[in-house]
Amino acid sequence: VSAPRRPFPELLRPAFDAAALEQVESNIAVLDADGHILWVNPAWVRFAQENGAEARTPEGGSYFDAISPPLRDFYREAFSKALATGGVFDQEYECSTPDKRRIFRLRALPVEARALLVEHSLVAEYDHGEPSHEAIAERYVREDGTLLQCSHCRRVRAASTHSWEWVRQWVAAPHPETSHGICPSCVGFYWGLRGFK
């Protein structure tokens, strides 16, 4: 049973229509300057429940706890910059399931340098139309039965060509014989640019 939701933050009342935000289909959270979740709308709660993320994004908890550790600093910095400058952070990203390809857009709107209204909106959702399981296995699974997946971006390395590609089924839940590595792009970005300063 979900805990009762918190009241709409007074800080937002002069500018935002609480009832309207309650009813929209996009997932909305209001964060304080440190990233603590002050309020979420019903769509946020539904999405969390449907995707098994309810315990990671409670009101009062930290928004960043639901983000994988290597990405946390990126979003902390982006949100801090939005708060400091009054600018909007805007990003499109993929959050697919084994059945559906889903593209979302994230916008973080600063509110008087004291809070952020974070909105995740569905941009597109459609069935994958995946190749057969056998065809996927033949392309990615190595002779010993294991496969290599980038632990950062979740792309899987093709067994023969060594190209890194997204395999929808293994983004949400890895193949049981997945060995996790790091693709060249992620080595450069997460460990070259960010990890060795």
Added chain:
Amino acid sequence: VSPRILVVDDDDATRQVLVRVLTREGFTVAECGTRDEALDHLRAATFDLLLTDFVMPRGSGLELVAEAARLYPALHCVVMSGHPRPEEASTAIAWVEKPIDVEQLLAALAR
């Protein structure tokens, strides 16, 4: 004397990253890509720590840890994986999530 650590991972890039991070942190690092190579290293030199991937071709990290613990009871073992800890893995084995967070990794090694 700096602690000696053996890094075992079938992914070259991950090994290179770990060697750089751990060397910077003052460890003396050796590395290899399979369970059998790791056992060769352990036979050839003394190590304080074993840091191994979980899923690898030709022998898993848990198999390596079990063998290493039998042969070298003083060796401390840490397993890295993008998978959650399986039920058969002893809770005495430190488990570090991939993608690797350096602070979490160093904390596990410090324990």
